[in-house]
Amino acid sequence: MDTRAAIIHIGDTLLRERGYNAFSFTDISRELDIKNASVHYHFPTKASLGVAIISEYEKAFEDLRKESAGAPALAKLRTFLKVYIAARGQNKICLVGSLATDLYTVDEAMQQALGRLVRQILSWLTAILEEGRSEGMFFFSGSARTKALLVITNMMAALQLTRVTGKKDFQEIKGAIIADLIGSGKRIKQKN
Amino acid sequence: MDTRAAIIHIGDTLLRERGYNAFSFTDISRELDIKNASVHYHFPTKASLGVAIISEYEKAFEDLRKESAGAPALAKLRTFLKVYIAARGQNKICLVGSLATDLYTVDEAMQQALGRLVRQILSWLTAILEEGRSEGMFFFSGSARTKALLVITNMMAALQLTRVTGKKDFQEIKGAIIADLIGSGKRIKQKN
């Protein structure tokens, strides 16, 4: 693995484990057994590393979206949720949650990159939900975008909250989201 | 206002605006026009201030619970949600969300205090939901605790996410939570 990619990977890990203001270039350099100046060679500023990490997620989500393009909505949803399940397995929180907390302490370039990422994730999930509803697979009232906001906030904060309450609650939340969407409770569609 | 209370207040603000690792005793001392050593007089360590801030929330939630004790479940729910609405109005995130992000960078005493707070909030909301359901006011499937996890995660992350997507989305989420609970879509209760 090349150093630049390794720096991004370690930076991402530290960011989601400890938060943006709790890791330093020296933390990264120690992990790679190089000097902190060498990390600055690859990323002149911490903000430039931050933007690179966010961009990596934009790529990753774009890939997931393309890969699952032909699949049924439920499979797409599961692909989407796997991102958070994987994070929970490593006791990491989601990038968006981590950076939203520290939002006003980071560079404007990072804030803008984060905005792009959020819009991308939100539009993907909105499309999945809309598609699932028109397929008759998902049941929910209101706009697909609003439902997407609800599902994303559930998953985002589930990663944070269950650090305190325990991993079992994460499963609970994940299960409830899916059950609610596929209407396992045999709901009747409302007027409106 | 006495200095100790003022320190807690400013600390809370900074914590929820910028995150635990992005504020210092000097930030607080500047705001109060005293010296950083004077802040250390009231709180010997940063962790001790952190614990005091968390304890303040335990008290505040306890008070809210008592105050709303006689009210109907929907009124209690609104009282609960007001905490988050107020935060959104000030562009602050929730304490739990902020500290969960930085959880592994803070003192164990703070982690334990946060655990207590989370259990307290969760048990209050669970009781509200359970009560509302047996009153016939709220409709949801599954356990009240699971539903409480869903509502809390929605509100927690809504504060974070809508820093990026805009305040309107916060209203959207809040409205959807209430509509879902009171079953404005005229749902039919499922078997089980």
Add this chain to the structure above:
DNA sequence: ATTTGTCTACCTACTAATAGGTAGGTATCT
């Protein structure tokens, strides 16, 4: 074939600023 120059990826050695925290002194009030 060897010299030359350029590029990459590191290095040593440093800076100014800030962090959390401490020792010990002082003014005021009871």
Add this chain to the structure above:
DNA sequence: AGATACCTACCTATTAGTAGGTAGACAAAT
């Protein structure tokens, strides 16, 4: 006299970041 609430003055560690040097790879020019 003793407690309270501040102060000055300091400490050590760490932060993000910089200046300038070097070893090795590679390609073109001699």
